[in-house]
Amino acid sequence: MSLLDGRIQSAAGCATNTTRPLTHPSGTSRAGGLAVNATHEEWRPVARDRGYEVSNLGRVRSVDRIKVDSIGRRGRYRGRILTPQIAKDGSGRPFIRLSGVATRVHTLVAEAFIGPRPEGMFVCHNNGDPADNRVENLRYDSPRENSRDILRHGRHYEANATHCLRGHEFTPENTYARRRPNGNAHRRCRECRRILRRKAA
16 A cells, blocks of 8 residues: 555545435436436535535535524524535536535535545546546645646646637747756747847847
């Protein structure tokens, strides 16, 4: 067993095994672009906020609760399935606001069903789809393997870019490679370089 496997298995032992029946009828619905069969859905408490639960299919819901307003009146609120938002950074990762705090859905699923995230590890998607947050599609892995996943599944923003930030097309004539300090090469725009040199002259 590798050191990484041992760390992940140790973390998995800390995951809570609490399950609750669904409060809505079983059947098939849509959530996050995935078909959800509610009869096979398992819910566990969200460790960082006990007012919510997360399922093995990557859905998040609030739980039934009682709130007291500013003048002492008590009101009962029924739990509901929450609709995730999609990050605007181009990653396509769904996130949920729990008590006002934005949290990625894959983080909630991994913490509840795999265990606490080992230090320095990332939550990775086995099939490369950031919207597919079923527990069987998630794993903890190193930053290097996470980067390899992005390349393997063709999701690297630089590899998929057709134009530079200034809108110049990455044609063979307008593209050159530049090495970063870590040895990795990335594409640069020749027209942008010419513009910068003219400004500096």
